[in-house]
């Protein structure tokens with residue numbers, strides 16, 4: 014079995030046992046990227062030199078007996094998470110040449126543990142999209158079937174893990190952007206509780222919804238990464254100051270007596286039969302292990318997609334206003350005065366989907382529509398939050414699909430934004446309520462494409478989610494592209 | 499027709515916190531362009547603001563000093579608009595839940611107290627500055643001021659004349675100085691006022707159409723702009739025209755205002771709550787702590803000076819308008835024990851120095867040391883002239899007053915033999931004056947007195963000199 018197939022835990026053990034050196038390991042990954050990236054297109058930037066330097070440092074730490082579990086582990090970072098000295102493009106022409114003079118807090122934390130950053134990962138422009146096709150660098154291809162999308166917006170992050178082009182990756186999730194691609198690519202992805210992981214250095218899409226999280230080969234790896242990146246950050250006022258938890262502890266405690274809620278609204282209509290069957294089968298597996306399934310209700314969830322698009326686009330319209338061609342980023346050379354400079358730089362620098370969201374958000378905040386759209390969406394958000402709270406009175410975790418279908422073809426939905434938006438029905442509500450969501454592979458559809466079940470928990474219940482995910486993973490097993498079928 | 503002027507002010511004041519409102523950059527005026535900024539105040543991708551608690555404290559302090567209610571729960575909002583000196587293309591400000599609201603300040607107009615309502619005080623960030631590119635044709639941006647904390651004080655339209663507007667501006671300025679939340683350096687732009695003004699026929703209940711004049715940065719400009727705008731609006735109405743709601747730019751050199759073509763009216767700022775910051779909660783303990791830190795304010799200080807220390811109202815008003823001056827007075831009179839002596843010196847000597855050298859002279863004037871000089875004077879140990887000389891030297895060198903007085907030998911000369919010798923010498927050298935004195939010309943006595951004081955190098959005790967001179971002259975006449 015190739016070293017590239019190994020999990021963080023396994024790789025770390027090999028490094029510690031001197032079965033392989035960090036530099037050698039890093040070279041293996043870079044070789045793999047050189048070979049496959051042309052096809053998968055999950056990397057925008059590969060930083061070989063920085064990675065090899067970091068690898069040497071990590072080796073020293075290991076030689077000195079450094080105990081950190083991520084030390085020497087090669088990772089990829091979504092290209093909307095700032096990396097000092099390494100360009101951070103958000104897959105946009107607007108930031109094509111933007112090199113931040115600072116790193117995101119999560120990147121500092123990974124580097125502090127001795128992780129090796131291989132490069133920056135492809136995505137939908139400014140994280141807006143569900144297929145990683147909205148990228149000036151071209152679409153990410155699903156490692157299971159190259160004619161299919163990898164999901165989005167963290168498509169590069171999911172594909173890189175699935176294709177063994179990074180041992181783990183970081184993504185960001187605003188309305189499902191970690192969970193949906195994790196499901197599409199058959200990897201484990203966690204969207205943490207809002208406030209658990211610092212957003213400092215994450216290029217903002219929708220500030221009240223964005224959260225950085227891990228994508229990994231299995232649940233244990235996810236817990237290891239969360240241990241490294243979670244925690245209060247004085248640079249992020251919305252990060253929560255709470256006691257340190259070891260997320261790798263108690264993974265094996267099982268699901269005896271755990272109450273699993275099944276929202277009836279999620280299994281009613283619009284769900285692909287294969288996905289439905291795979292998710293319900295996973296629930297049956299958990300029941301077989303001692304869990305108890307109950308039906309729960311989320312009556313307001315049907316409004317989650319419109320509320321999500323109004324709130325996220327409103328915030329985005331302000332967050333993306335700073336890209337005005339004046340200080341950094343793309344500047345049109347044709348402008349003759351200041352208003353043309355704004356208009357042309359933004360007109361030429363942003364892609365269609367980004368412009369659509371900015372227009373939608375600007376409209377929703379405009380006087381005359383503000384109450385009817387933005388304020389109403391906030392009310393819906395509160396209702397959804399209450400729905401989840403009520404549901405959690407009768408269950409410990411909620412089991413749900415991640416997306417209405419297992420996957421779709423590149424180009425299939427790109428002309429139908431509304432259809433794409435409606436696909437967020439199972440994920441966006443979780444962001445609106447600020448809750449954690451874990452996606453674990455649980456089956457395949459008739460095309461052989463992986464399907465992930467989404468486990469939703471109460472705020473800061475990551476430990477329980479990971480425990481349930483771990484039990485399921487043990488029952489169902491992990492799987493990689495090319496295996497079986 | 500008789501018209502009534504209706505004015506409200508919007509005052510922007512920079513807060514003198516050590517660092518900026520959302521980042522760790524130094525909050526200081528001046529410096530090379532773009533040397534006091536960082537990724538956060540430059541609004542670069544991915545950075546987040548962090549509210550400076552001191553800025554919030556200063557805003558609350560200003561609010562308490564202006565008798566406002568303090569919001570126990572409030573928040574910051576985004577105010578969206580594109581402008582090249584606004585790096586994020588939105589300003590973090592406060593919209594519907596300002597930190598302070600429903601307050602008032604009392605002003606004094608012609609000896610009468612008048613109460614002006616304060617609608618709200620909110621916290622926000624300042625923008626950068628556009629500068630003409632000295633080497634090219636375009637503009638350059640200095641971001642040093644980006645993220646400097648500001649409060650905006652919005653008064654109710656309770657002001658009824660240009661003079662009242664100036665007094666209100668000055669009163670608020672003084673309150674901000676007393677509470678030490680702002681240094682109110684108007685020439686540096688750290689305090690500026692917008693004047694909202696309308697006129698209406700006296701007796702009419704409804705307000706007229708108002709105009710706004712922005713960024714007035716002196717007391718004089720506020721009064722002149724208000725006077726000119728009231729005249730202009732009345733002239734428009736008298737001619738049968740209508741005042742247009744618009745923003746006008748006041749040109750202080752020309753003494754005229756110009757229409758800015760009402761582009762403000764089209765602005766929709768699309769306010770919404772700032773999602774990068776958590777709501778602001780002010781608890782009892784903190785509020786009480788801030789309340790306890792509010793010093794005695796100018797008007798109550800003035801009343802105390804008049805009622806308890808017997809200082810004339812005009813003098814007390816002038817002294818308390820300037821916090822530094824009032825603090826110097828306070829210390830000086832406590833040391834010398836004679837409030838009137840201290841206020842007289844301030845009203846004459848110190849005000850003259852301020853007129854000649856500017857406010858900065860107060861920085862080198864320590865109130866207690868000034869009081870020590872006055873105490874020497876009060877005890878008759880030095881003369882008025884010596885006190886001035888001692889003060890000059892103190893302001894130059896900062897030396898201890900006692901050491902100055904000893905070093906320069908300024909103490910009054912009371913050695914009777916020395917004074918007698920000087921008197922005798924003067925009488926001997928001025929026979930004409932003696933003759934005049936004998937002839938009943940009293941002016942001659944003053945001349946001889948002066949000659950004697952000069953001989954004693956100004957250090958004679960005038961009473962003693964006078965007594966000995968009189969004795970000697972009488973003796974001379976009777977000879």
Ligand SMILES: [Zn+2]
Pocket residue numbers: 518521522523534535536537538539540645
């Ligand atoms: Zn700064």
